[in-house]
Amino acid sequence: MQKMSYFFPVLCVCLDVCVVHTIRLSQLSPLLLSHPFIILWGGALTRASVLAFLAFTYPGSLPWTKSFEGLQSLGVLCFHFPVYATLLWVLGQSTMEELWGWHSWERVLQGYIVTVVAWLYWSRYVSSLLISWGQYISSFIKRTPSQKPKEETGASLKRLMGYMQPFFWRFVAVLILVFLSSYGEMAIPQYTGRMADWIMNEEAPDAFTEAITIMTLMTIASAVLEFICDLTYNITMSRIHTSVQGVVFQAVLKQEIAFFDATSTGELVSRITTDTNSVSEALSEELSLLMWYTARFGFLLFYMVSQSWKMTLLTCMGLPIIWVIPKLTGRFHQTIAVQVQESLAKANQVATETFSNMKTVRSFANEDGETEKYRLRLEDTYALNKKEAAAYAASTWANSMTTLALKVCILYYGGTLVTRGAVSSGDLVSFVLYELQFASAVEAVMRYYPQVKKAIGASEKIFEYLDRKPQVPPDGTLAPENLQGHIQFKNVTFSYNKENLVLKNISLEVKPGQITALVGLNRSGKSTCVKLLERFYQPIEGEILLDGKPLNSYKDQYLHDKIAVVSQECVLFARSVRENIKYGYEHVSDEDMYRAANLASAHKFIMELPNKYDTDAGEKGGQVSGGQKQRIAIARALIRRPKVLILDNATSDLDTENEYQVHQALMDQAKDCSVLLISNKMSVVEKASHIIVIDRGMVKEEGNHEELMNNKGLYASLVEKQNKSCFRNEEESN
Numbered sequence: 001m002q003k004m005s006y007f008f009p010v011l012c013v014c015l016d017v018c019v020v021h022t023i024r025l026s027q028l029s030p031l032l033l034s035h036p037f038i039i040l041w042g043g044a045l046t047r048a049s050v051l052a053f054l055a056f057t058y059p060g061s062l063p064w065t066k067s068f069e070g071l072q073s074l075g076v077l078c079f080h081f082p083v084y085a086t087l088l089w090v091l092g093q094s095t096m097e098e099l100w101g102w103h104s105w106e107r108v109l110q111g112y113i114v115t116v117v118a119w120l121y122w123s124r125y126v127s128s129l130l131i132s133w134g135q136y137i138s139s140f141i142k143r144t145p146s147q148k149p150k151e152e153t154g155a156s157l158k159r160l161m162g163y164m165q166p167f168f169w170r171f172v173a174v175l176i177l178v179f180l181s182s183y184g185e186m187a188i189p190q191y192t193g194r195m196a197d198w199i200m201n202e203e204a205p206d207a208f209t210e211a212i213t214i215m216t217l218m219t220i221a222s223a224v225l226e227f228i229c230d231l232t233y234n235i236t237m238s239r240i241h242t243s244v245q246g247v248v249f250q251a252v253l254k255q256e257i258a259f260f261d262a263t264s265t266g267e268l269v270s271r272i273t274t275d276t277n278s279v280s281e282a283l284s285e286e287l288s289l290l291m292w293y294t295a296r297f298g299f300l301l302f303y304m305v306s307q308s309w310k311m312t313l314l315t316c317m318g319l320p321i322i323w324v325i326p327k328l329t330g331r332f333h334q335t336i337a338v339q340v341q342e343s344l345a346k347a348n349q350v351a352t353e354t355f356s357n358m359k360t361v362r363s364f365a366n367e368d369g370e371t372e373k374y375r376l377r378l379e380d381t382y383a384l385n386k387k388e389a390a391a392y393a394a395s396t397w398a399n400s401m402t403t404l405a406l407k408v409c410i411l412y413y414g415g416t417l418v419t420r421g422a423v424s425s426g427d428l429v430s431f432v433l434y435e436l437q438f439a440s441a442v443e444a445v446m447r448y449y450p451q452v453k454k455a456i457g458a459s460e461k462i463f464e465y466l467d468r469k470p471q472v473p474p475d476g477t478l479a480p481e482n483l484q485g486h487i488q489f490k491n492v493t494f495s496y497n498k499e500n501l502v503l504k505n506i507s508l509e510v511k512p513g514q515i516t517a518l519v520g521l522n523r524s525g526k527s528t529c530v531k532l533l534e535r536f537y538q539p540i541e542g543e544i545l546l547d548g549k550p551l552n553s554y555k556d557q558y559l560h561d562k563i564a565v566v567s568q569e570c571v572l573f574a575r576s577v578r579e580n581i582k583y584g585y586e587h588v589s590d591e592d593m594y595r596a597a598n599l600a601s602a603h604k605f606i607m608e609l610p611n612k613y614d615t616d617a618g619e620k621g622g623q624v625s626g627g628q629k630q631r632i633a634i635a636r637a638l639i640r641r642p643k644v645l646i647l648d649n650a651t652s653d654l655d656t657e658n659e660y661q662v663h664q665a666l667m668d669q670a671k672d673c674s675v676l677l678i679s680n681k682m683s684v685v686e687k688a689s690h691i692i693v694i695d696r697g698m699v700k701e702e703g704n705h706e707e708l709m710n711n712k713g714l715y716a717s718l719v720e721k722q723n724k725s726c727f728r729n730e731e732e733s734n
């Protein structure tokens with residue numbers, strides 16, 4: 001099967017080449033012209049079979065079909081070269097009549113003109129060869145997954161236009177350039193026809209020189225304008241792309257924390273990078289091509305009508321078929337593309353998750369498990385890719401069949417018009433050239449229009465984030481200069497999923513100038529209280545007050561400046577220690593940074609690091625231990641001189657000595673602010689001025705250490721259990 005998979009496409013390409021070449025020869029031989037439909041169906045069916053075969057042999061690798069197109073172009077090119085070279089040589093021989101059965105030099109000249117047309121057509125294959133191979137190579141380099149199409153593109157288009165607004169005049173200039181350049185392109189067919197008439201009628205020699213001069217000038221002008229236009233357009237589009245990317249990133253950052261809980265990092269990153277890239281690439285490349293071909297389409301139609309309205313009518317009769325069939329097949333292709341996109345996203349999610357948790361994967365030696373999971377996801381994608389490739393083959397087949405049909409009919413009908421003297425040979429030559437470009441313009445418009453539509457549809461996914469209103473009530477306006485840091489939870493009830501209540505009618509108070517500790521068993525809801533204080537989530541019932549005012553009445557930025565949280569899983573950025581401590585507070589002096597680091601018992605070890613405060617503290621290249629990370633995180637919180645300092649198991653990774661030092665420093669710090677301490681170590685908690693014990697989302701008891709010990713309740717039992725376990729550990733170590 002593997003060997004077959006190489007042999008079969010090559011065979012089919014050869015067959016296809018023969019058929020296409022026969023069609024070219026049919027331009028010279030009336031006999032072959034009498035059987036156009038046999039040739040047509042032969043060509044179309046061969047092409048379809050090759051594409052279908054490729055689709056099933058190499059599903060998911062559309063580059064293969066691109067390479068096939070390139071291969072076919074190369075084949076046609078190789079066949080054409082010797083044949084037309086021989087033909088040109090034969091034309092100079094006296095045996096011409098015997099060879100072709102033609103009876104006059106007039107027919108020989110006609111043959112010559114058709115050959116010129118064929119050569120021009122041949123040059124089209126050269127460019128198509130270069131383009132398709134270019135696409136083939138770049139598809140390996142880029143490999144961006146296709147976008148999820150959407151039906152309602154009108155609104156998205158309007159939004160996109162909004163981003164184009166600042167560049168309005170540039171787009172106007174681009175449109176004018178497209179118009180002028182497309183007009184210039186009409187020179188070749190128009191003046192080739194005139195030259196043909198000159199050859200046939202032996203007009204004044206000046207006519208030939210004039211035609212060739214105008215043709216050259218117009219072609220050069222058109223190429224220069226095209227260059228300027230492409231440059232302007234692409235620079236503008238990349239400007240728009242970067243600004244859209246920035247806006248989307250900003251919009252995502254504004255979302256509430258529950259949104260980040262529900263959306264995977266992989267999806268977010270893909271939305272900002274891959275989705276915006278694909279949309280902008282599609283709009284840069286495909287929209288620009290769509291503009292070109294639409295302009296060409298208009299000009300070609302105009303010139304074709306001016307050459308012969310009858311032949312134009314015939315050409316246009318084929319248009320509905322060219323439009324309808326690919327549209328039907330294209331719709332199916334789009335549906336599959338959506339499924340492929342979704343399936344790819346699932347596979348990407350597995351990969352992202354695995355790479356970001358690589359240490360855990362290695363610790364559990366689960367590389368094979370993750371590989372298998374990824375493989376299974378890819379299998380789903382593979383199955384869909386097969387369908388997608390088949391749909392692609394079907395739509396390409398439909399396209400080529402309809403355009404081939406049109407070509408044969410035009411040649412046949414045009415030939416009869418020349419014989420009857422209704423149009424001149426030059427007109428036919430021009431018309432044939434126009435028609436060749438016209439068919440490819442229609443084909444291109446049909447191809448690029450859905451792609452542009454698809455890209456605009458995909459942009460809707462990006463706009464979803466822009467439109468999404470964060471599910472947190474808008475922040476207030478309060479930002480008082482003097483904040484005490486007095487916190488009150490009044491009958492607060494909260495649930496993450498509206499089913500299981502995590503906090504049940506909780507009321508508690510954290511007073512300024514003292515350390516309040518929150519203790520309880522795991523999952524009792526301690527960290528949830530902190531998340532509510534940070535406004536990550538909203539209580540279902542009750543209210544949280546800061547200095548007697550609802551939390552929501554404060555400015556968000558102000559709140560996060562005044563409330564600093566250090567949690568157990570402190571995350572440092574892959575940046576220097578200095579950048580991590582000054583995170584969000586870059587304006588602060590180095591002296592303040594040293595002060596915060598000293599309070600967090602971090603300054604000493606930082607100065608011993610290879611590059612001191614410039615050492616990389618990040619997760620990947622980081623050179624700091626877990627305990628050191630925690631101290632950097634505490635310094636990061638203290639640098640902003642918070643009014644409420646929350647330590648959620650923030651010293652769990654510190655050794656006894658460092659933990660003691662940090663807590664001594666915090667005791668001093670607590671005089672200026674309120675400290676909320678969450679810790680599972682009772683030795684740490686007992687020093688707090690006030691201790692609140694939480695059990696299953698409810699406050700069970702509160703007081704200071706002595707009071708709670710005398711109570712002999714949950715707190716006393718927690719202390720007792722911890723003491724026992726410490727005693728046992730000490731005994732074991734002795």
Ligand SMILES: Nc1ncnc2c1ncn2[C@@H]1O[C@H](COP(=O)(O)OP(=O)(O)OP(=O)(O)O)[C@@H](O)[C@H]1O
Pocket residue numbers: 261496497502520521522523524525526527528529
């Ligand atoms: N983002 C979340 N989405 C849904 N449920 C959550 C979320 N975060 C916490 N929970 C649930 O809320 C409950 C309380 O969790 P919380 O982290 O507040 O407890 P805790 O007392 O701080 O526990 P621990 O001492 O283990 O840190 C748990 O049942 C937990 O599963």
